[in-house]
Amino acid sequence: MKITIIGTGYVGLVSGVCYAEIGNQVTCVDNDKKKISMLRDGEIPIYEPGLKELMDINMNVGRLHFTTELLEAVRTADLVIVAVGTPPLSTGEADLSFVESAVHQVALAMNGYLVIAIKSTVPVGTNVRVKQWIATKTKHPFDVVSIPEFMREGSAIFDTMHPDRIIIGADSKRASTLLFELHRPLSDQIMLTDIHSAEMIKYASNAFLATKISFINEIANICEKVGADVEEVALGMGLDRRIGSSFLKAGIGYGGSCFPKDTKALIQIAGNVEYDFKLLKSVVEVNQMQRWGIIEKLKQALGTLKGRKIAIWGLAFKPGTDDVREAPSLEIVAKLLELGAKIRLYDPVAMDNFLRYLGHPDIIGFEDALEAVTGCDAVCLLTEWEVICEINLKQVAEVMASPIIIDGRNVFDYESVKKAGIIYFPIGRSKPMDRIQST
Numbered sequence: 001m002k003i004t005i006i007g008t009g010y011v012g013l014v015s016g017v018c019y020a021e022i023g024n025q026v027t028c029v030d031n032d033k034k035k036i037s038m039l040r041d042g043e044i045p046i047y048e049p050g051l052k053e054l055m056d057i058n059m060n061v062g063r064l065h066f067t068t069e070l071l072e073a074v075r076t077a078d079l080v081i082v083a084v085g086t087p088p089l090s091t092g093e094a095d096l097s098f099v100e101s102a103v104h105q106v107a108l109a110m111n112g113y114l115v116i117a118i119k120s121t122v123p124v125g126t127n128v129r130v131k132q133w134i135a136t137k138t139k140h141p142f143d144v145v146s147i148p149e150f151m152r153e154g155s156a157i158f159d160t161m162h163p164d165r166i167i168i169g170a171d172s173k174r175a176s177t178l179l180f181e182l183h184r185p186l187s188d189q190i191m192l193t194d195i196h197s198a199e200m201i202k203y204a205s206n207a208f209l210a211t212k213i214s215f216i217n218e219i220a221n222i223c224e225k226v227g228a229d230v231e232e233v234a235l236g237m238g239l240d241r242r243i244g245s246s247f248l249k250a251g252i253g254y255g256g257s258c259f260p261k262d263t264k265a266l267i268q269i270a271g272n273v274e275y276d277f278k279l280l281k282s283v284v285e286v287n288q289m290q291r292w293g294i295i296e297k298l299k300q301a302l303g304t305l306k307g308r309k310i311a312i313w314g315l316a317f318k319p320g321t322d323d324v325r326e327a328p329s330l331e332i333v334a335k336l337l338e339l340g341a342k343i344r345l346y347d348p349v350a351m352d353n354f355l356r357y358l359g360h361p362d363i364i365g366f367e368d369a370l371e372a373v374t375g376c377d378a379v380c381l382l383t384e385w386e387v388i389c390e391i392n393l394k395q396v397a398e399v400m401a402s403p404i405i406i407d408g409r410n411v412f413d414y415e416s417v418k419k420a421g422i423i424y425f426p427i428g429r430s431k432p433m434d435r436i437q438s439t
């Protein structure tokens with residue numbers, strides 16, 4: 001199948017590479033000339049494990065191409081997939097201007113029947129508007145299909161090649177058959193549904209996962225007060241198959257380019273039809289509060305933070321990516337600077353992106369996790385990179401001015417930190433000794 005993808009960001013690039021890998025001819029279009037020139041030279045603008053290797057293979061066999069020439073790419077395609085961004089507006093609503101502009105360009109380029117599939121995350125009802133936008137610009141016949149994307153950054157290739165399910169929202173047999181054929185090699189769990197439901201499945205899935213995270217974070221906060229251990233609680237809850245163990249990891253809350261934006265957008269979608277989505281509003285509020293737990297623990301450990309040297313381990317919103325969009329690290333570091341702390345940063349891949357958002361004379365970046373904590377009064381672990389989880393805690397204790405770890409991702413166990421002589425503040429875990437005493 002000849003596929004043209006408009007928008008070569010995380011989703012467009014990973015999808016393009018994977019569709020090529022299963023034998024399709026793929027052209028990825030972007031209006032960012034610098035990005036396309038990099039990609040043509042075989043360089044990738046993002047950090048995503050396994051992506052470069054798969055991209056090289058498919059470029060070398062001539063199945064994967066990059067261009068800024070949308071018109072030619074649309075005219076030669078059996079299927080056009082739109083994967084441009086839908087960032088949040090200040091109201092929380094999704095900004096659909098990139099989608100609107102992209103489909104206008106597609107409509108103007110059409111020279112016959114075309115299936116246009118929307119992969120961008122768009123509010124319920126958008127694809128009906130997309131049809132209207134296209135119809136005003138072309139006389140050629142077309143179908144619009146919704147194919148929401150569920151990949152996670154950091155494991156995007158695996159998620160795309162082995163998806164739990166494919167959702168196809170369509171109102172035309174011809175179009176849904178084309179999309180079904182494309183995805184058949186990837187999954188035997190393909191659900192055909194109407195367009196509105198497909199759009200809602202995407203938001204509802206992200207909102208549900210975000211709810212699980214905020215739920216376990218509140219349980220963690222209660223655990224701290226009643227002498228329980230949230231890691232034990234999550235393990236015990238997850239053994240119930242109706243609950244499941246995933247997305248029950250307590251910490252500093254969710255970040256990234258999707259959960260924060262999509263939860264707020266769903267609150268708006270509900271609000272637009274006069275429905276007050278109380279539960280989801282609380283999920284967002286709990287998530288926002290959760291990151292301040294790190295600052296509270298630092299104050300508990302050090303008293304004032306003015307003039308203190310604080311190290312930050314991990315800046316990306318999760319391990320496996322260089323993405324810092326809506327990462328808790330941004331707000332936590334900004335708050336620490338406001339409180340007068342001197343910041344030492346370490347992240348294996350996200351440092352440059354972070355400093356682009358938040359450069360400051362009181363911030364110094366390091367290329368080594370141990371160097372970053374040397375001489376520091378405390379370190380806050382914000383992203384559970386493997387290299388940080390496996391650090392030699394004894395060495396950490398030796399080089400720090402005071403060996404204090406605030407563990408925002410609960411990666412260390414009490415025995416190891418105790419042996420290393422570290423003063424340890426995890427999230428939602430009371431010390432085993434305290435638990436024994438409280439029984």
Ligand SMILES: NC(=O)c1ccc[n+]([C@@H]2O[C@H](COP(=O)([O-])OP(=O)(O)OC[C@H]3O[C@@H](n4cnc5c(N)ncnc54)[C@H](O)[C@@H]3O)[C@@H](O)[C@H]2O)c1
Binds near residue numbers: 032035098102149152
């Ligand atoms: N990032 C993820 O993990 C993820 C996962 C699932 C769904 N989504 C959704 O997918 C969509 C894309 O997300 P992303 O993270 O890939 O965004 P992104 O910002 O990384 O990439 C979007 C790309 O589209 C390009 N673009 C914008 N307008 C264009 C136009 N008119 N013509 C050609 N190119 C254009 C931009 O230059 C950019 O390269 C969003 O709606 C997002 O919510 C993202």
Ligand SMILES: O=c1ccn([C@@H]2O[C@H](COP(=O)(O)OP(=O)(O)O[C@H]3O[C@H](CO)[C@@H](O)[C@H](O)[C@H]3O)[C@@H](O)[C@H]2O)c(=O)[nH]1
Binds near residue numbers: 150151152256318
């Ligand atoms: O138990 C957990 C699981 C995740 N997180 C945090 O939640 C955020 C999101 O993590 P994850 O879902 O793994 O990454 P994303 O790449 O944002 O993927 C989500 O958002 C994408 C964009 O919509 C969807 O496609 C994916 O299905 C959905 O998982 C990160 O900050 C994690 O640290 C937790 O705090 N606890």
